Amino acid sequence: MGDRPPARSRLLGTATRLFYAEGLHSVGIDRIVAEAQVTRATLYRHFPGKDQLVVAYLSEVDKAVRAQVAEAAARGESPAGVVRAVGESIAADIRGPGFRGCAFLNAAAEYPDPTHPVHRAVLGHREWFLRTITDLLTHAGATAPDPAARHFVMLRDGAMVAGCLADPEPICRTFLRGVEGLLTHLGMSEAASSDRRP
Structure with missing residues (x-):
């Protein structure tokens, strides 16, 4: 006991x-x-009620995602490498057993009222994630980090939704190609990064 x-x-x-x-x-x-x-x-x-329990659940998921990003940051050799590692961790989640999509997108679909505490918790997490990706791209030298970060988040959202509806393997490959294509467009491909290393 x-x-x-x-x-x-x-x-x-x-x-x-x-x-x-x-x-x-x-x-x-x-x-x-x-x-x-x-x-x-x-x-x-x-x-005090079910809403508070749902918010606490989303808070736990938020902490797990933040830890995942921190772990990816520890593995990445550069800000672009961290973005790549974040993409790889998202793909690993999608490939994982019992994957049912993004907990936050699922919650937003069930609680569409933007004033509801559950919806606000979803928005808070998404604002943090977008800000984190924007900061990484800014540090990597992107000239327009805001739209690039929004592009990354859209790639992630699409992969999360598609990954629970169909075979996740081709979806993950497409998602990771999209991330690499975004980094290449920004001049941050693996080859470009290697050229900049001392």
Whole structure:
């Protein structure tokens, strides 16, 4: 019993698994409580309502994506290399078992009201991701980093949507070619990067 995770961790872990696999509206509080093996009172002690639990779930996904980008940054030899590594990590996710698309795009589809806390959490994550890619392209020397970063995000969004609807392998190849094409267009292809290295 001493090794059992705390109730909040069990609730969040259960909600994360069910929300991502089955959708936000289709998974009810009763099921989460039952599978997490807690009482309703315990759930409401940690999360005042389902909306707050959904936001906490998205916060956990956001932290995981940020960690993934940080790991890619640690592997990349240059800002362009980091962008390439981020693209490769996205492709790895799409190829992974149980992939059901982007958790944030899925949440936005279920919560379209831009004033809703869940929708705001989605927008906050997407603003951070766009800003991160823009900063990387700026440091890599892109003359127009804003539209280039938006292009990258659109490539990512398309790959995430298509990757859960069809065979992910050709989709990942197309996505990674698109990322490389964008970097080449910006003068940041692998060959160009090699020419600039001392």
